[in-house]
Amino acid sequence: MQCSKCGNSQVIIKKQQSGQYLCKDCFIESIEKKVIKTVKKEKLLDKGDKVLVALSGGKDSVTTLEILNSFRKMNIIDICAVTVDEGIDNYRQEGVDIAIRHAKRLGIEHKVVSLKEEYGITLDEIMQKDNHIGSCSYCGVFRRTIINKAAREMGATKIATGHNLDDEVQAIMMNYLEGNTDNLTKLGAKSSSKAKEFTVKIKPLREIPEREIGLYVVAKELEVHFDSCPYAQQSFRGEVSDLINKLSEKHPTIKYSALRGYDKIKEAIGDGFKKTYPQSRCERCGEPSANRLCKACTFLEELGK
Amino acid sequence: MQCSKCGNSQVIIKKQQSGQYLCKDCFIESIEKKVIKTVKKEKLLDKGDKVLVALSGGKDSVTTLEILNSFRKMNIIDICAVTVDEGIDNYRQEGVDIAIRHAKRLGIEHKVVSLKEEYGITLDEIMQKDNHIGSCSYCGVFRRTIINKAAREMGATKIATGHNLDDEVQAIMMNYLEGNTDNLTKLGAKSSSKAKEFTVKIKPLREIPEREIGLYVVAKELEVHFDSCPYAQQSFRGEVSDLINKLSEKHPTIKYSALRGYDKIKEAIGDGFKKTYPQSRCERCGEPSANRLCKACTFLEELGK
Missing domain, CATH: 3.40.50.620 (HUPs)
Known part of the structure; x- marks a missing residue:
């Protein structure tokens, strides 16, 4: 098994989509190239x-x-x-x-x-x-x-x-x-x-x-x-x-x-779909909001803050 | 447990969506009403x-x-x-x-x-x-x-x-x-x-x-x-x-x-999405078709018929 791009024998991944085998350097390059492609x-x-x-x-x-x-x-x-x-x-x-x-x-x-x-x-x-x-x-x-x-x-x-x-x-x-x-x-x-x-x-x-x-x-x-948030649940x-x-x-x-x-x-x-954008500002914090209070301030009021 | 609509005690289904319990007659009526509603x-x-x-x-x-x-x-x-x-x-x-x-x-x-x-x-x-x-x-x-x-x-x-x-x-x-x-x-x-x-x-x-x-x-x-087609596969x-x-x-x-x-x-x-409708007719059978042969006649030719 060798890298499908450069022939290096130290393969670290078989790409799920393309089936390509890649070594470390070619894998890193493939990710960076793909992100740059998305950006462009x-x-x-x-x-x-x-x-x-x-x-x-x-x-x-x-x-x-x-x-x-x-x-x-x-x-x-x-x-x-x-x-x-x-x-x-x-x-x-x-x-x-x-x-x-x-x-x-x-x-x-x-x-x-x-x-x-x-x-x-x-x-x-x-x-x-x-x-x-x-x-x-x-x-x-x-x-x-x-x-x-x-x-x-x-x-x-x-x-x-x-x-x-x-x-x-x-x-x-x-x-x-x-x-x-x-x-x-x-x-x-x-x-x-x-x-x-x-x-x-x-x-x-x-x-x-x-x-x-x-x-x-x-x-x-x-x-x-690498840890997962302790509050993450089966959602x-x-x-x-x-x-x-x-x-x-x-x-x-x-x-x-x-x-x-x-x-x-x-x-x-x-x-x-008719998209509605916030037309006004939150009365409490001044952030853009569709309602009198933005969502953050609504939560804060409910939490007594 | 009794029918949520008429009180009959012979319930035959708990509707998954609404949680309603229904007897036979009310269930039959609910299906027919719903189909008629879709039709309208x-x-x-x-x-x-x-x-x-x-x-x-x-x-x-x-x-x-x-x-x-x-x-x-x-x-x-x-x-x-x-x-x-x-x-x-x-x-x-x-x-x-x-x-x-x-x-x-x-x-x-x-x-x-x-x-x-x-x-x-x-x-x-x-x-x-x-x-x-x-x-x-x-x-x-x-x-x-x-x-x-x-x-x-x-x-x-x-x-x-x-x-x-x-x-x-x-x-x-x-x-x-x-x-x-x-x-x-x-x-x-x-x-x-x-x-x-x-x-x-x-x-x-x-x-x-x-x-x-x-x-x-x-x-x-x-x-x-009620039988399933013998050719049906895990698709x-x-x-x-x-x-x-x-x-x-x-x-x-x-x-x-x-x-x-x-x-x-x-x-x-x-x-x-631009929808294309068949503009011409199948050369073989005369059915509407986007191509020279319709899909059925393409299959028939492949099958030597």
Whole structure:
């Protein structure tokens, strides 16, 4: 068994989709080339962009930072990063430390924002309350708000997140199954720039399978936080993920075909669903919001904060 | 435990979606009402229609015939039926006989067309050839051609098939996963009437789960052919069906939400995908075809017929 590209006998992966065997160097190159291809095809970056990487310290965000940094080294873009400390004991600190070390290594502007400083409450404290809803609901909303705010404060023109192929296909299938057509129009490699209140979000790793990102950070010897969040439960996403992975065993290209199909559907729908963008601002924090209070402030009021 | 509608203590089903318990009579009524609701909502029938039911003798087509017959009894439509005899030993004859008895019982015009008479070859004979592809490919194409032809010969204005909720959601999810966006625009309760060469197809049972149709024929004591086709294999459809059924256990409304979502997507896409309709006719048989030979005649040439 030897590398399908260079003949090296130290093969580290058989690519599920193409069936290619690759050695370490050719594998690293294949991932980086594919991300760059996505960036170009989807026009994710414009010269002069300042890209804020949402950097948790996990494999996906560290890979996003690492590969986008090649555009920074070519002086095409500038990069900054933000790490959200949700306040989860025995879990979050390691990711925060790793994020700090990566930012320092690359010499990029980096900011750590904690829920405690920002809202006076940690996720651990929220989860101790009697009337709490799922942890992911709070975490998702607060993190999104903090990242959007950081983008404005740091003058970022784009926000890059680490969503990979598995994440994206799971979201697509979940929304198909639940019939959430409004959410379906919000997925994709790049968020709409029509909602001027929000910085455009990009997903450079959208075509890279999760397992290949895991192998990439090992091959590149990048320090990452591998633990799973202690609040992660068996969710609908987990069920859908299991089913897609089961189908992928017999149909190795199915994640890609589902993604391509979705992209064609999204394009064909165009403005077929009326999209509403927040027209006003949250009375409490001033963030853009469709309602009197934004989702984050609604949660904070419910939590008595 | 008693019927949620009439209080009868002889409950025969707990409806998966609504959680209702129903007795035999209320269950039968619920199915018939729901089909009639689909017919009205989707405008499947016009007064004066002559509907050709594709009648295999299985539970789905017998139920379709039975419920559409209520529109015939009210003199809204006329009904005729066609049964295709594919030529499968120890399997097909029972369905054919059952179809004949139903047509006779209801006093409707009925035609049995065999692959042998029509094309000089049975499905059994095809499957004995060395160079055959999957049985379902031949069967699907030949059956469709025979049914379309019968509709024209019998002066039918609509063709009704027995596709149920499970069939439809399977097809939707298969096409999502495979990225077959062209096929996606062809699903739905009613085929497009833009292709004037083809009789409009309707699916009155599209919102009825498969298991409820099985129970309906038992409750109504309708004679049906329950055997599975001996050529049916573990196909991609089978895998997708298993996955959807697994999800349905924990999420009992998921088939409906997926269907509703698809219908909204289809409407939003509108003419977003360029649809091509056959512009010419098959050189061999004269049926409408996009190519020189229609799919049925292509198969026949390959089979040396």
